[in-house]
Amino acid sequence: MEPVERFVSGERIAERIGHLAEIGGLPNGGMNRLPYSAEDREARDLFATWLNRLGLSVRVDGAGNVIGRREGTDAKFPIVMSGSHLDTQPSGGRFDGIAGVVAAIEVAEAMQTAHFVHRHPLEIVDFAAEESIVRFDLPRIGSSAMIGALSRRDLEARCRLTDASLYEAMASIGIDPSTFSAAERPLGSIKSVIELHIEQGPYLERSRKQIGIVTEVAGSANISCVLRGQQAHSGGMPMEGRRDALCGAAELILAAESAAKAQANPPVVATVGYLLHEPQAAAIIPGLVRMVINVRSVDVSARSRVVAAIEAPAREVCNRRGLHLEWGPVQSQMPVKFAREMVELIAEACEELGVAYQFMPSGGGHDAMSIGYRFSAGMIFVPSIGGVSHAPEEFTHNDDLVVGTKVLCRVLCKLAQ
Numbered sequence: 001m002e003p004v005e006r007f008v009s010g011e012r013i014a015e016r017i018g019h020l021a022e023i024g025g026l027p028n029g030g031m032n033r034l035p036y037s038a039e040d041r042e043a044r045d046l047f048a049t050w051l052n053r054l055g056l057s058v059r060v061d062g063a064g065n066v067i068g069r070r071e072g073t074d075a076k077f078p079i080v081m082s083g084s085h086l087d088t089q090p091s092g093g094r095f096d097g098i099a100g101v102v103a104a105i106e107v108a109e110a111m112q113t114a115h116f117v118h119r120h121p122l123e124i125v126d127f128a129a130e131e132s133i134v135r136f137d138l139p140r141i142g143s144s145a146m147i148g149a150l151s152r153r154d155l156e157a158r159c160r161l162t163d164a165s166l167y168e169a170m171a172s173i174g175i176d177p178s179t180f181s182a183a184e185r186p187l188g189s190i191k192s193v194i195e196l197h198i199e200q201g202p203y204l205e206r207s208r209k210q211i212g213i214v215t216e217v218a219g220s221a222n223i224s225c226v227l228r229g230q231q232a233h234s235g236g237m238p239m240e241g242r243r244d245a246l247c248g249a250a251e252l253i254l255a256a257e258s259a260a261k262a263q264a265n266p267p268v269v270a271t272v273g274y275l276l277h278e279p280q281a282a283a284i285i286p287g288l289v290r291m292v293i294n295v296r297s298v299d300v301s302a303r304s305r306v307v308a309a310i311e312a313p314a315r316e317v318c319n320r321r322g323l324h325l326e327w328g329p330v331q332s333q334m335p336v337k338f339a340r341e342m343v344e345l346i347a348e349a350c351e352e353l354g355v356a357y358q359f360m361p362s363g364g365g366h367d368a369m370s371i372g373y374r375f376s377a378g379m380i381f382v383p384s385i386g387g388v389s390h391a392p393e394e395f396t397h398n399d400d401l402v403v404g405t406k407v408l409c410r411v412l413c414k415l416a417q
Contacts, residue, residue: 004413005353005406007110013405014398016102019046020086021094030392031094035087035129035141036064036166041173043086047101047126054108056124062179063145064128064170070108072121072416078191080118080415082107082408083125084367085142089134093394095198099382101126103196103405107412118416120191127367128175135159136166137222139333143370145183152180185375192342192376192415195368196408198396202387203360210403211357212381213346216298217369218361219335221307223293225252226326227318231279231287243322246277246286251317252310256293259309266299268306269363298335298361336369342378349410355403364389378411380404 023046024032024039033039044066051058051068058068084100104124111118128142129135136157144150155167155177170177204212229243253272260270274292293310297303311327318325343359350357360381362369368377382404385395 002114003410004110004114004116005409007113008106008402008405008409009109010398010402012109013102013106013401016050016105017094017098020098020102024088026091026392028091028392030091031088032090032092033086033088034090035132035135036169036173036175038173040087044126047086047105050105051124054105054112056108060175061183062176062181063142063183064173064175065142065146065183066126066128068105068108068124070111070122070124072119073117074119075121077120078189079123080120080191080412081123081125081193081371082195082412083123083127084195084197085127085130087129087131089131089390091392092131092390093392095384095394095396096200096389097130097197099198099396099401100196103401103408106405107409110409111413116413118413120416122412122416130367135161135169138166139365140367140370141166142183143367145180146185147370147374148184149370149373155180187374190371190375192339192378193368193371194342194346194378194380194408194411194415195366196380196382196404197366198389198394199381199384200364200387200389201384204358204381204383205385205387207358209356209358210383210400211350211355211407212360213343213350213357214338214362214379214381215343215359216335216337216361217365217372217379218296218298218363219300219303219333220294220296220365221303221330221332223295223307223310223328223330225291225293225314225328227252227289227291228324228326229287229322230285232285234283234285237285242285243287244285245289245323248317248321248323249275249277249289249291252291252314255313255317256295256310259306260295262309263302263306266297266302268295268297268299268302270295270306270310296363300335333365336372336377338368338372338378339376342376345414346378346380346407346411349407349414353406353410355407380408380411
């Protein structure tokens with residue numbers, strides 16, 4: 001019998017990614033499919049159509065995860081799961097998350113073509129709202145709900161864009177949030193989860209490796225800060241009398257950059273990706289700034305040192321400028337180390353297929369990270385050109401996607417048997 005990965009089709013992979021790119025596509029080539037939006041629902045519906053055509057049973061759980069199930073010879077065996085997410089950043093790319101969903105469904109099609117029989121049930125998943133932090137300040141809603149990390153109370157979270165509740169946003173695209181708690185998977189129900197994803201960094205391209213085997217995922221700390229100064233006329237108020245909240249925020253942003261750069265080993269990264277000043281008018285000195293500082297590392301102690309190294313100058317800046325600082329609370333997530341047996345299994349598959357690989361951490365959070373808090377999980381990275389992601393310029397060569405999908409296929413076949 002021919003190996004199942006021989007039936008992986010690069011043409012189908014490219015075609016499906018192209019179809020998905022038409023949903024929420026932007027003129028600059030980027031994507032805008034925010035979680036639980038109309039565009040997100042359209043992509044989810046297309047995914048469900050593909051699953052149905054392959055003869056998989058399809059259901060949507062209470063968190064909105066779209067799940068296609070390929071039965072094994074023993075329905076009582078724990079599930080083997082693969083997938084990623086179809087929602088995007090406000091101006092994201094066409095591969096982040098999407099590549100993992102398309103790769104997983106391609107493996108299911110290759111199994112069907114090869115008449116592959118397996119013992120464990122296989123589930124192909126579009127994890128709902130992986131990018132949920134951009135709307136609801138909650139991490140990875142679909143996969144977090146699967147491990148019971150979110151509760152019905154979290155459905156009251158308000159969307160920062162429209163002020164609609166999470167409950168209302170889910171219901172607006174046909175999800176029944178009253179069954180939210182039923183999305184949780186009990187211990188022992190899942191054997192393993194493996195996610196293919198683009199690297200979102202430059203290291204594979206630099207090392208000329210085809211596959212990254214993720215050993216651990218960095219944990220993030222989000223610090224919500226508010227700086228309050230005094231709104232005033234930009235022409236009438238002299239420079240020495242100003243309490244400009246935005247100028248204070250500018251110093252705080254640079255302090256975050258300096259603190260992260262100073263922590264070289266183990267490395268820490270810090271980013272201010274959300275900043276809103278009020279009022280936004282050319283003739284008014286900003287009196288209020290709201291910002292979020294994101295600090296990430298695989299080492300919790302190093303991350304905590306950087307958070308402390310940002311807070312101290314932040315308070316000094318605000319005291320010197322006559323600003324009131326509201327610091328925190330700090331919302332943090334623990335890093336995740338992937339199961340050793342999953343890391344070794346992916347490496348074994350790469351060696352059997354003659355694929356060059358390297359072990360590496362992930363700086364970004366993923367659905368496999370959430371699942372990894374409770375179940376055995378692993379991740380396969382494929383190269384990102386220039387390391388660019390969360391941007392319209394995000395790009396991964398189809399040949400690299402094919403190689404990654406073949407490795408994923410080899411691993412899933414072993415796990416499902």
